[in-house]
Amino acid sequence: MPGDGIGKIVLAEAIRVLQAVRFDAEYVFADIGWRHWCTEGNPLPDRTLKLLRQHKVGLFGAITSKPQAEAAAELAPELQDRGLQYYSPIVGLRREFNLDVCIRPCRTFPGNPLNFVQRGSDEKILEPEIDVVVFRQNTEGLYCGVEWTDPPEQVRRAFSTHPKFKSFEGVPGEELAITCRIFTRAACERILRAAFKYAQKFGYKSVTLCEKPNVMRATGGMFREVAKVVAKDFPGIALWETNIDAQMMWLTKNPAEYGVIVASNMFGDIGSDGFAGLIGGLGFAASANIGQDVAVFEPTHGSAPKYAELDPPIVNPCAMILSAAMMLTHLEEREMAQRIYEAIGGVIKEGRVCTYDMLFLKGGPEVIEQGAATTAEMTSAIIGKLST
Ligand code: IPM
Ligand code: MG
Numbered sequence: 278m279p280g281d282g283i284g285k286i287v288l289a290e291a292i293r294v295l296q297a298v299r300f301d302a303e304y305v306f307a308d309i310g311w312r313h314w315c316t317e318g319n320p321l322p323d324r325t326l327k328l329l330r331q332h333k334v335g336l337f338g339a340i341t342s343k344p345q346a347e348a349a350a351e352l353a354p355e356l357q358d359r360g361l362q363y364y365s366p367i368v369g370l371r372r373e374f375n376l377d378v379c380i381r382p383c384r385t386f387p388g389n390p391l392n393f394v395q396r397g398s399d400e401k402i403l404e405p406e407i408d409v410v411v412f413r414q415n416t417e418g419l420y421c422g423v424e425w426t427d428p429p430e431q432v433r434r435a436f437s438t439h440p441k442f443k444s445f446e447g448v449p450g451e452e453l454a455i456t457c458r459i460f461t462r463a464a465c466e467r468i469l470r471a472a473f474k475y476a477q478k479f480g481y482k483s484v485t486l487c488e489k490p491n492v493m494r495a496t497g498g499m500f501r502e503v504a505k506v507v508a509k510d511f512p513g514i515a516l517w518e519t520n521i522d523a524q525m526m527w528l529t530k531n532p533a534e535y536g537v538i539v540a541s542n543m544f545g546d547i548g549s550d551g552f553a554g555l556i557g558g559l560g561f562a563a564s565a566n567i568g569q570d571v572a573v574f575e576p577t578h579g580s581a582p583k584y585a586e587l588d589p590p591i592v593n594p595c596a597m598i599l600s601a602a603m604m605l606t607h608l609e610e611r612e613m614a615q616r617i618y619e620a621i622g623g624v625i626k627e628g629r630v631c632t633y634d635m636l637f638l639k640g641g642p643e644v645i646e647q648g649a650a651t652t653a654e655m656t657s658a659i660i661g662k663l664s665t
Contacts, residue, residue: 377464602617
């Protein structure tokens with residue numbers, strides 16, 4: 278599912294790397310994204326769902342999303358005024374296939390110029406080595422989609438049974454918006470077990486539950502309760518707890534201390550971008566969305582439409598290639614995945630081939646003269662470093 282903009286570009290590069298490690302697969306292309314919203318009124322066509330249901334493993338590039346009013350305006354004339362509502366197809370995929378476990382590794386590649394550094398007391402530059410893996414609950418919480426502007430009367434009545442709703446009772450409907458944060462015990466347990474199992478399998482010493490149970494007592498409190506029970510099954514792994522706000526502060530103070538982090542949907546979204554910023558940003562941020570039957574692997578960057586037109590392309594393909602490597606790990610092709618990680622690490626350590634982001638340049642056609650590698654050159658350098 279290449280999707281929109283640079284999604285098409287980076288996905289093709291990832292497939293080149295998969296072929297170079299001789300991953301034996303047939304690639305079936307599926308439609309997703311903005312073009313299908315405009316022409317069909319659905320960014321996630323049923324035929325794509327059918328293909329995924331059949332093949333079970335997906336690589337996803339990126340998609341363009343626009344605000345509701347713009348989305349409505351770009352619909353084909355015959356689809357206008359039908360009350361169609363744009364929604365994010367990746368959020369749709371997560372819900373459709375219950376891809377409830379989202380994994381986002383944030384690991385330092387030594388030598389990456391974009392690595393987070395600190396200044397030590399003696400003016401020495403410290404470069405903490407970060408190895409964090411964020412486990413984000415991917416289907417519930419603030420992303421559950423249960424929300425209203427101008428809530429219907431029966432909803433208002435239901436909310437009125439809560440004493441804290443008193444102060445909102447006089448607010449006129451059109452001035453009131455409600456988005457619910459819904460947790461289920463089963464989903465809390467699944468993300469927590471997935472996180473602890475991963476910690477055990479890959480040798481992490483702690484799992485940090487990053488929440489806000491002091492304020493959101495019902496939902497955060499339930500997550501915490503389940504965490505304590507699940508942790509008992511993993512005696513060798515410590516359960517730590519942080520609040521999301523404090524976590525965002527600590528991630529620049531002591532990022533090397535953390536291992537696996539578990540969070541609800543929105544806090545996982547925030548925390549994973551926070552940690553990704555320390556290891557090179559969106560050009561290096563890979564992710565897996567895993568359900569019971571289907572799994573989809575995607576870079577966390579967007580479709581960057583303004584870079585999609587550049588010829589040759591200059592965007593960093595590493596996040597997509599790392600996402601493909603996560604797919605290999607998921608399929609228990611761990612050795613192939615390892616070769617890809619090592620090859621990327623090798624290219625970065627050597628420092629000869631850098632995409633524009635790694636040279637702190639603003640993206641544009643001139644970056645190539647300024648020494649930046651093209652997308653294809655970066656991929657080729659990685660392929661050239663693959664061990665045999
Ligand atoms: C992510 C993105 C998505 C999200 C957007 C594109 C809907 O930010 O994958 O982190 O919020 O989950
Ligand atoms: Mg995000």
